Amino acid sequence: MQSTDKNVSQSITQVIAASSLGTLIEWYDFYIFGSLAVIIGQQLFPSDAGASALINTLAIFAAGFIVRPFGALVFGRLGDLIGRKYTFLLTLVLMGGSTFLIGLIPSYSSIGYAAPILVLILRLVQGLALGGEYGGAATYVAEHAPVGKRGFFTSWIQTTATLGLFLSLGVIVLTKNMLGAEAFADWGWRIPFLVSILLVGVSIYIRMKMHESPVFTKLKAEGKVSTNPLKESFQKKANFKMVLLALFGATMGQGVIWYTGQFYAQSFLENTCKLDFNESRYILLWAILFATPFFVVFGSWSDKVGRKWIMLMGMLLGVICYRPIYQYFIDATNVKEFQKTELKSASAPVVERTLVKDTKDSLVTTTTLKTLNNGMTFKEAKIVTIPDAPATFPEEQTVIKDVTLSGPTYIIIIALVFFQVLLVTMVYGPIAAFLVELFPTKIRYTSMSLPYHIGNGVFGGLVPFIATLVASFSGSTPLSGLWYPIGIAALSFVIGAVYIDNKGDENVAD
Amino acid sequence: MNALKKFLGILWMLLGPVIIIFLFMQASEKIGLAAEGIARTNTTLQWSIIILIFIPICAGLVIFGYYGWKGEYDKLPRTSADL
Numbered sequence: 328m329q330s331t332d333k334n335v336s337q338s339i340t341q342v343i344a345a346s347s348l349g350t351l352i353e354w355y356d357f358y359i360f361g362s363l364a365v366i367i368g369q370q371l372f373p374s375d376a377g378a379s380a381l382i383n384t385l386a387i388f389a390a391g392f393i394v395r396p397f398g399a400l401v402f403g404r405l406g407d408l409i410g411r412k413y414t415f416l417l418t419l420v421l422m423g424g425s426t427f428l429i430g431l432i433p434s435y436s437s438i439g440y441a442a443p444i445l446v447l448i449l450r451l452v453q454g455l456a457l458g459g460e461y462g463g464a465a466t467y468v469a470e471h472a473p474v475g476k477r478g479f480f481t482s483w484i485q486t487t488a489t490l491g492l493f494l495s496l497g498v499i500v501l502t503k504n505m506l507g508a509e510a511f512a513d514w515g516w517r518i519p520f521l522v523s524i525l526l527v528g529v530s531i532y533i534r535m536k537m538h539e540s541p542v543f544t545k546l547k548a549e550g551k552v553s554t555n556p557l558k559e560s561f562q563k564k565a566n567f568k569m570v571l572l573a574l575f576g577a578t579m580g581q582g583v584i585w586y587t588g589q590f591y592a593q594s595f596l597e598n599t600c601k602l603d604f605n606e607s608r609y610i611l612l613w614a615i616l617f618a619t620p621f622f623v624v625f626g627s628w629s630d631k632v633g634r635k636w637i638m639l640m641g642m643l644l645g646v647i648c649y650r651p652i653y654q655y656f657i658d659a660t661n662v663k664e665f666q667k668t669e670l671k672s673a674s675a676p677v678v679e680r681t682l683v684k685d686t687k688d689s690l691v692t693t694t695t696l697k698t699l700n701n702g703m704t705f706k707e708a709k710i711v712t713i714p715d716a717p718a719t720f721p722e723e724q725t726v727i728k729d730v731t732l733s734g735p736t737y738i739i740i741i742a743l744v745f746f747q748v749l750l751v752t753m754v755y756g757p758i759a760a761f762l763v764e765l766f767p768t769k770i771r772y773t774s775m776s777l778p779y780h781i782g783n784g785v786f787g788g789l790v791p792f793i794a795t796l797v798a799s800f801s802g803s804t805p806l807s808g809l810w811y812p813i814g815i816a817a818l819s820f821v822i823g824a825v826y827i828d829n830k831g832d833e834n835v836a837d
Numbered sequence: 838m839n840a841l842k843k844f845l846g847i848l849w850m851l852l853g854p855v856i857i858i859f860l861f862m863q864a865s866e867k868i869g870l871a872a873e874g875i876a877r878t879n880t881t882l883q884w885s886i887i888i889l890i891f892i893p894i895c896a897g898l899v900i901f902g903y904y905g906w907k908g909e910y911d912k913l914p915r916t917s918a919d920l
Contacts, residue, residue, distance in 0.1 A: 386886070575849075789887070789890075826905065
């Protein structure tokens with residue numbers, strides 16, 4: 328008996344490892360684009376595009392999220408018709424190929440607007456592939472997992488999205504440190520994309536050795552496979568109402584909590600608080616490192632106490648805590664105010680003169696490295712535009728950049744980002760098991776993939792884009808962008824609390 | 838709880854169109870503001886995409902509300918056979 332248990336356990340371990348590795352690589356592929364948004368914006372759009380380049384790059388980034396539900400429909404249908412294994416092999420090939428090709432696209436200076444158009448097309452392929460991948464992996468693992476441990480086993484799949492982000496940040500920071508900032512911005516940013524092809528190759532090899540899900544194999548042998556999964560999922564009211572409930576009561580709130588904690592936090596620290604490129608990424612890396620085990624903790628706990636309230640508490644805490652947390656980020660990094668009383672030293676100014684593109688005006692940038700008494704450092708750049716016409720006055724603006732934090736502030740900010748990632752583990756750890764248990768085997772891949780990718784991909788994926796857009800309008804404050812995730816999470820909390828049952832259907836073999 | 842589900846169902850049915858109207862109002866206001874305030878940030882395309890995406894989602898919210906109002910969620914399915 329012990330030997331049989333051991334064999335089953337080993338087989339499940341292999342299933343989890345093989346599924347998770349492929350899913351992790353797909354997330355890595357998907358996230359390097361977002362992590363490099365600023366640099367890609369500079370490469371793809373005209374050099375004087377400024378804020379619109381970042382917003383357009385975030386729009387291309389968001390386009391990948393928007394098509395995820397379509398990927399869910401296409402590959403979900405395929406997965407319910409031909410099986411889980413071959414479908415998520417196909418998605419892996421598409422994801423790896425498109426990521427590799429993004430790394431080869433020439434910049435705007437070489438091919439003009441063809442550059443952003445080509446990247447947009449490849450980004451759409453990435454989104455379609457990811458739309459098919461996650462539902463397959465989660466379904467595959469859940470259909471191997473025993474009753475009472477489904478939350479625990481599927482939570483390993485749930486770690487992959489965060490670990491994929493961790494891997495993408497790690498590879499980017501490592502590449503940048505090895506090449507130097509200038510070479511990285513010039514051509515080194517392509518390396519994280521190109522590396523993907525090796526990772527995908529390994530994952531395909533491992534997945535080729537896997538067997539089809541036993542539950543799906545049994546269904547196929549009995550001739551009970553759905554002939555039209557899309558029709559059965561969305562035209563049959565009994566099933567469609569559960570799709571809507573999964574979307575509005577769970578995945579919508581989960582999506583915004585995920586992307587606020589793991590994307591918007593880093594973007595906010597870098598772009599609004601003007602933290603140094605590496606500093607903002609190290610903060611997120613530490614936070615993710617400490618928080619990732621909690622996916623398994625909450626996934627496992629949900630097997631005992633139910634999925635619902637763990638997920639909903641994560642949403643509620645986000646609604647309550649986001650504004651105070653981000654207000655602290657602003658207050659703690661306000662070096663413009665700190666330097667009035669706390670300035671310890673300032674380096675000799677470095678003066679640089681450049682011509683403004685397409686004009687005869689020139690820019691004189693005077694950069695000073697300043698250190699505060701509390702150990703924080705930052706660069707203050709005074710940029711003076713000297714007009715060519717002698718009658719007009721020079722324009723001056725002061726820009727703060729590359730802020731590095733002192734010990735205690737650094738630790739508090741890591742703790743606050745950690746707290747946000749902890750909320751992610753609460754909403755995300757149990758959700759695969761929750762979704763799998765909501766739908767029958769023959770249409771599970773299709774039915775669970777669509778609400779997941781609308782919630783996670785559309786509602787969540789749009790967080791950085793919508794929040795940045797809202798915060799960029801006149802009259803808004805840096806915290807205005809947070810109203811989007813707070814509002815969506817609050818709505819999802821109310822719907823989930825009122826309509827969802829804490830006890831799901833634990834039998835996934837029917 | 839079932840009465841609350843029904844009452845909230847009406848709220849969701851109303852919320853769907855309200856969100857769409859709100860988005861249209863925000864889009865027209867913000868596109869105008871952006872053109873004046875920040876010269877290089879024309880967000881017409883971005884707002885069009887946002888509205889296009891959220892129209893079917895809001896339609897889904899209305900259907901969800903209708904199901905809630907009609908009592909479809911009073912008793913959730915316990916097994917796959919109920920679906």
